[in-house]
Amino acid sequence: MNNTQNQTNRQRPHRGMMGGRGMHPGEKPKDLKGSLGKLMGYIGKYKLPIVLVMIFAACSTIFNVAGPKILGKATTALTEGLMSKIQGQGGIDFTRIGKILLFVLALYLGSAVFSFIQGWIMTAVTQKVCYRMRKEISEKINRMPMKYFESRTYGEVLSRITNDVDTMGQGLNQSITTIITATATLIGVLIMMLSISPLMTLIALVILPISMGLIQFVTHRSQKYFIAQQDYLGQINGQVEEVYGGHLVIKAFNKEAETLEEFEKTNRILYDSAWKSQFLSGMMHPIMTFVGNLGYACVALIGGLLAIRNVITIGDIQAFIQYVKNFTQPIQQIAQVINQVQSMSAAAERVFEFLEEEEEDQACEHPASLENVTGEVTFDHVQFGYVPNQIIIHDFSCHVEPGQKIAIVGPTGAGKTTMVKLLMRFYDVNSGKIRLGQDDIRSFNRRELRDAFGMVLQDTWLFKGTIMENIRYGRLDATDEEVIAAAKAARAHHFIQTLPGGYQMELNEDASNVSQGQKQLLTIARAILADNKILILDEATSSVDTRTEIEIQKAMDNLMKGRTSFVIAHRLSTIRDADLILVMKDGDIVEQGNHEELLRAGGFYASLYNAQFVTTE
Structure with a gap:
C-alpha cells in the first residue's frame, strides 16, 4: 500500500480485534474528582447553555x-361544595374549580415546555462535546508514536473512540x-409536605431510612x-468466538466433547450467578412497593385523623399522598445517577488518558524539502532498540x-521490518543517521517524509468501495484514465474487466469478493498511481500461489522501474536480480552484496539459499 500516513487514517480492524477492553457496567474511575474536574474543564466553553439547562430544569421541576x-x-x-349541598347551604362552585384546573394545566404545560427546551439544549451540548472529543482523538491518533499501537490491541484503542465516548456522552x-x-x-416536595403537615412529613421521613436500608441490603447481596x-458472560462469549473461529480444527482433532464439557x-x-442476581434485583420492586404502601397507609390514617379535627383538608391529604409517592422517586434517581456518574467519569478518564499520551514531534523548525529527494538513501552507523537498554x-x-x-533477507526476528520502520520514522534511531540525499530524515516533517514512500505489504488493505x-x-x-493506466501497469486491468461492473464493482468490507492475488495487484496499482520516489515491498508475494506470484512479480517489476526499492522477502527466488542484498541476523547486517557475490562467499546467505533450493539425495 502507498501513502502510509493516509492509510493509518482509514485503517479498519479485523473482526477478531474488536473485542478489546471497553467500559464495563459500574466501572469506577481511579480518580473520580480528577476526572470530573477535567471533564468540567473540557465542557467549560458551553457554560452558558449549561446554565440555561439548569434554569429551565429548575423551572420545570418547580412547576x-x-x-x-x-x-x-x-x-x-369540590368536597366543601358537596358538604354544603348536603346541608342545603349552597352548591359546588364549578367556576372556581375550573379556574384551578386550568391553572394546574398551565403549570404542567409550562413544566413540559421547560423540560423540552432543557432536553434539547443538553442534547445539543453533549453531541457537540462528543463530536469535538472524537475529532481530537482522531487527530491525536495521527500524532502518536507507532509503539503505542504496537503495545495495544485494536479493540482497546477503538473502545476509547466508540464505547468510552458514547458512555461519557450519555x-x-x-x-x-x-x-x-x-x-x-x-x-420542593419536602417544602410542600412541611407546608401541609409537619407531623405527616415526619412519618413519611421515618419510612425513608427503612427503604434505603432494604435497598442497600439487597444491593449488597446481589x-x-x-x-x-x-x-x-465475557468468558462464555470468548469461548463461543474461539470455538466458532477454530471449528475446523476442533472437528479435525475430535475435541467436540471436551469443548462442550468446558462450555457447559x-x-x-453463568446460569447460577445470573439467576441469583436477577432474582435478588427483582425483589427490589416488590419490597419498595410494600414499604411505599405501608407509608401511604400511615399517611392516610394520620391524615384522616387530622382532617376530622379540621387541622388539614381532604385536598391536602390527596396532595400529600402524591408528594409521598414523588419523594422516593428523586432519591432513586440520584442513586442511579451516582453509578452513571462513576461510569461516565471512568470513561472520561480513559479518554483523557489517551488524549494525554506521548506524541511524536510532527514538524521541524526549518524542514528539509522533498523536492531534492532522488531516491538516494544512506544508513550511517545506525543503532536502535525498541527498549533503550536492549539494542537489536x-x-x-x-x-x-x-x-x-x-x-533485505534473513530469518524471522532478524530485524528486517525494523529497518523499514526506521526508514519511515515510525521510530527514531538511538544513534547514527539515516539520510535521504544529504538530509537527515529527522530534518523532514514526518508527514512530508512519508509522502516520499509507497508501500505494498503482505497484509493487503482495501476498504468498502469500488x-x-x-x-x-x-x-x-x-483521473479515471490515470487509474486505468496504473491498473494496466500493475497487470490488474484484465481481471478487473472480467468482474461484474468492472472498475465500478463494489468491494465488500473484507474485500472477500476478490482473491488474495487480485487484492495484491490492486494495492500495487495504487502504489503505481501514487508515484512515490522510494518503494517498500514487504513480503508482497508470500501468501499466493506460484502462478499468481509470477503475475505479481511482473507487476512489481513495473512498479520498481526508476524507483529506489527496498524489498523484504523470504522467498529468495524473487530477489536474485537485486542490486544489493542485505543479509540480517540477530539485528545486524552480517553480509551484503549481490546474489552471485554472496553465493560465492559461501556464508549465511548461501546457507539460507541452499536450504530453500537444494535438496539432498
Whole structure:
C-alpha cells in the first residue's frame, strides 16, 4: 500500500480485534474528582447553555411540584361544595374549580415546555462535546508514536473512540439534568409536605431510612452475583468466538466433547450467578412497593385523623399522598445517577488518558524539502532498540543509489521490518543517521517524509468501495484514465474487466469478493498511481500461489522501474536480480552484496539459499 500516513487514517480492524477492553457496567474511575474536574474543564466553553439547562430544569421541576398542592385545592373546593349541598347551604362552585384546573394545566404545560427546551439544549451540548472529543482523538491518533499501537490491541484503542465516548456522552446528557431535577424535586416536595403537615412529613421521613436500608441490603447481596455474571458472560462469549473461529480444527482433532464439557461448565456458573442476581434485583420492586404502601397507609390514617379535627383538608391529604409517592422517586434517581456518574467519569478518564499520551514531534523548525529527494538513501552507523537498554541493531551502514533495488533477507526476528520502520520514522534511531540525499530524515516533517514512500505489504488493505476508489486512494486527484493506466501497469486491468461492473464493482468490507492475488495487484496499482520516489515491498508475494506470484512479480517489476526499492522477502527466488542484498541476523547486517557475490562467499546467505533450493539425495 502507498501513502502510509493516509492509510493509518482509514485503517479498519479485523473482526477478531474488536473485542478489546471497553467500559464495563459500574466501572469506577481511579480518580473520580480528577476526572470530573477535567471533564468540567473540557465542557467549560458551553457554560452558558449549561446554565440555561439548569434554569429551565429548575423551572420545570418547580412547576411540576406545585401542581399537586394546587390540584388539592380543587378537591377541597369540590368536597366543601358537596358538604354544603348536603346541608342545603349552597352548591359546588364549578367556576372556581375550573379556574384551578386550568391553572394546574398551565403549570404542567409550562413544566413540559421547560423540560423540552432543557432536553434539547443538553442534547445539543453533549453531541457537540462528543463530536469535538472524537475529532481530537482522531487527530491525536495521527500524532502518536507507532509503539503505542504496537503495545495495544485494536479493540482497546477503538473502545476509547466508540464505547468510552458514547458512555461519557450519555452520562453527561442524563446525569446533569437528572441531578438538577431530582435535587429540585426533593427540596420542593419536602417544602410542600412541611407546608401541609409537619407531623405527616415526619412519618413519611421515618419510612425513608427503612427503604434505603432494604435497598442497600439487597444491593449488597446481589452485587457479587452481578460481578460474577459479567465475568462469566465475557468468558462464555470468548469461548463461543474461539470455538466458532477454530471449528475446523476442533472437528479435525475430535475435541467436540471436551469443548462442550468446558462450555457447559462455564454456562452452569453463568446460569447460577445470573439467576441469583436477577432474582435478588427483582425483589427490589416488590419490597419498595410494600414499604411505599405501608407509608401511604400511615399517611392516610394520620391524615384522616387530622382532617376530622379540621387541622388539614381532604385536598391536602390527596396532595400529600402524591408528594409521598414523588419523594422516593428523586432519591432513586440520584442513586442511579451516582453509578452513571462513576461510569461516565471512568470513561472520561480513559479518554483523557489517551488524549494525554506521548506524541511524536510532527514538524521541524526549518524542514528539509522533498523536492531534492532522488531516491538516494544512506544508513550511517545506525543503532536502535525498541527498549533503550536492549539494542537489536548495533551498527548498520549502507549506501543506496537512486533507482537501486535493495533486498533485505534473513530469518524471522532478524530485524528486517525494523529497518523499514526506521526508514519511515515510525521510530527514531538511538544513534547514527539515516539520510535521504544529504538530509537527515529527522530534518523532514514526518508527514512530508512519508509522502516520499509507497508501500505494498503482505497484509493487503482495501476498504468498502469500488475498485476505482480503492486504486484512486493512492492519489485522490487522479483521473479515471490515470487509474486505468496504473491498473494496466500493475497487470490488474484484465481481471478487473472480467468482474461484474468492472472498475465500478463494489468491494465488500473484507474485500472477500476478490482473491488474495487480485487484492495484491490492486494495492500495487495504487502504489503505481501514487508515484512515490522510494518503494517498500514487504513480503508482497508470500501468501499466493506460484502462478499468481509470477503475475505479481511482473507487476512489481513495473512498479520498481526508476524507483529506489527496498524489498523484504523470504522467498529468495524473487530477489536474485537485486542490486544489493542485505543479509540480517540477530539485528545486524552480517553480509551484503549481490546474489552471485554472496553465493560465492559461501556464508549465511548461501546457507539460507541452499536450504530453500537444494535438496539432498
